[in-house]
Amino acid sequence: MDNLIVSGKNIDIYLYNMFFMHVAEMLLEHFDTPEWGNTLFLLDGHLHENYEYYQKQFPKKRIIAYQLEQLFGPSGNNNFIDVNKSIEALSTFPEVWDYDRLNIDFLSWYCVPVKHILPMMYARRLDRIQSLQDPKIDVLFYGMLNERRWRIIEQIQRKCYGKLKFAWIYGDADMDAHIANSKIILNLHAFEPWNRQEQVRMFYPIINGKTVVSEPSQINYLKDMIVESGINELPDVLQNLCGSENWKKFGSEARIKFMNMQPFKPTNS
Structure with a gap:
């Protein structure tokens, strides 16, 4: 299943792969508050498109690219994803999050700033x-x-x-x-x-x-x-x-x- 949007009262999560549904539920538990209202989190395969692509679809949303893959290179060297394509797309987003400090260091080599590190957290749901x-x-x-x-x-x-x-x-x-x-x-x-x-x-x-x-x-x-x-x-x-x-x-x-x-x-x- 792809192109699935999970919505709370205040935030939406756009995921490409059902494997990341647990992450979506974690985000709902911790971030579905008025403080984060009108925010769209992008997960997984959706991070191969640039920011403008999603801005046109969701013009009034604050869009956060939450990067959850293992990033290392060069692209095609024993990795499930096209790392070069991910870097190119992530470089267009005004706000990028990641789950691992090593990925943040890797992205810094390509001048892609990461605003927050967010490892996995306990979620009661x-x-x-x-x-x-x-x-x-x-x-x-x-x-x-x-x-x-x-x-x-x-x-x-x-x-x-x-x-x-x-x-x-x-x-x-x-x-x-x-x-x-x-x-x-x-x-x-x-x-x-x-x-x-x-x-x-x-x-x-x-x-x-x-x-x-x-x-x-x-x-x-x-x-x-x-x-x-x-x-x-x-x-x-x-x-x-x-x-x-x-x-x-x-x-x-x-x-x-x-x-x-x-x-x-x-x-x-």
């Missing part, structure tokens, strides 16, 4: 999954499987053969049901050596009390609310968490920490 008492899936991975991710998952499965049950889904179909039926959510970087933290993939299961295991990132915005592990150690980490039932305790505690974490919410100025 996203706390809605009723986890099963006895999940049938030990390790769940969701999202696109490129060559790197597939290679790592295959290595983990070989080492954990007969010990752990793995599952993979792509798209939004039954995502909540799979998360509810899983002990651990696994996050792997899509690219190397660039290690932007995939916050969009991880913050939703954390909110819902799930243990998230991830490769280390250059900047860890989710702090001790996730379990970080190197690739070689992942099989042992996953088996230890599942075997000791620690996945229950860690996920529950991480949810509370995220709930109490001071948000990075910018002011409207």
